[in-house]
Amino acid sequence: MGKADDLLRSMGGIITESASHRGTPAAMPAAASGPHPASDRPGARSKVAFDIPIDAIEPDPAQPREQFDHEPLERLADSIRSKGVLQPLRVRWDESKFRYILIVGERRWRAAGLAGLDKVPCVVDDRTPDPGEILALQLIENCLREDLTPIEQAAAFKKLMDVNRWSGNRLAKELGIPQSAISQALSLLSLPAPVQDAVDHGELPASTACEISKLPDASAQEELAARVVRDGLTRAQTTSAIRRRKVTERVLDTESGPRVTVSYRRGLDVDLVIAALRDALQMVESERADAA
Template identity: 50%
Template sequence: MGSKLETLRRSAGGNVRESMGADRQSSAEQGGAASGPPARWQGVTKPKDAALIPVDRITNDPDQPRKEFDEEALRRLADSLKTRGQLQPIRVRWDEGSQRYVVLVGERRWRAARLAGLPALSCIVHDAPLDADERLMVQLVENALREDLKPVEQARAYRALMDANGWSGRQLAEELHIGQASVVRALALLELPEPVQEQVDSGALAPSVAYEIGKLPDPSQQAEVARAVVSEGLNRSEVGQVIQSIKARRPAPSPKPDPVTIDLGDGVSVTVRWRKATSIGLSQALRRALKLAQEQERDRGRDPDGTGEAA
């Protein structure tokens, strides 16, 4: 299982080992410490596939599975490149047809470098031939493990990796070393209506809440509940109650009302706050409050009007 992925990983690992001089003897070992280079250079070699490439000689891969890039995040990354420089090289391959280098991994950094006006980027050139499936696999693995991907975008990367390799969700979790439950929850987002997916990717709807909404069998109900969650600010627990109510075909509990303040005059006001979703309205809450206040007055030995001792 995962033979292609392991081969690509070993290839990438080889580049790292080579850049660190792991498979070579140091000059000190070969010719003696006296004739070797300074200590800071011993055992260190420059990777033969590293290059500083002009930004205008690099282009993006039109088949890259990642299609959306947040403009604000790109601007922040561009500012970082200007002030701190490039901290990690991108990975490219040479395309004979276009006579340009094509980004394999690191398109965000390339886009940000263009915004920042950098003349060149540090790159690792992948010289080994890659067919379309292998290129897709390299890009999907990188995308699937990124923390800055939008939830639905990451779910699509998971699905594409599974389809490309014939993996189950369990096998994908093993290959990427992530929890199987995370894969299950992510893939469930792909079953939601497109408007709900957009609410998730925009940040209006939490992925965990969207997962709960996905338990409803009817897409129109999913969309309706999602709209209610966003407009009324329901939390995951409240969404669970709504979903259970829909499944049981009973009225859903009312959402938690906003606090209400009533000015009684003479510098006195009464505020009613609801701590959870409930069917108790304002009038009922005030009647209960009045009853409790009267009981407290009696317990203190005064009549409800506060005019004297209770009879």
């Protein structure tokens, strides 16, 4: 059982604890009077949700989600106005800032502010989780509640791998998802910015973008991506176009010593290849005549 399973169990515990939390939480001491109710066990986190002033909390700068779309936040804010915050946020106390730092729940925190709430229910960690654990919790929560954009998710996967020094295979095992999903997500990060933008704006399917990433040249990737968006090419049509673009290379070692390399796109008419070779031969003969 991997770390992700433990994290998911931990998050499940938070959900269970919040089942009875519907607007009459235990009173929370003022933020200025101390960090949070202390646990008798060092390193443990509180098992109870407490109301904490929204303005005493700030987001984690390492949060993997970089953008929060306004419309989904407004929908969540409407839900909070009618039902309240049904699941507590998870926070830690930062003594240097004398403020709470979000571990998971930034989307709920922002929506609660839009809904006009002054306080939000929080479960407080009595320890500072390591960066890898925080990132894993944030990524898991985001993926469970509202999908990251494909590029955000790919970047979060990459960051989680870097923080923990995990391979793609290890990450897949920890998160319980196919390794192919990790590989496909990471392939999006190699695409030029305009292509990534098209993916994040829903103009280009992520699965099709993964195929486009197989082209070695950035300009060719942009060109094909633009064609997919413009002409509405399917993934199968895109794959076919990529195969036609891939270059076939032949290297010929002649008896006299020189090595000749011939490169051409697959599917190109053989007569055109022969004509190009004849043109090349004429160029070499012309250079020889000029040198004589």
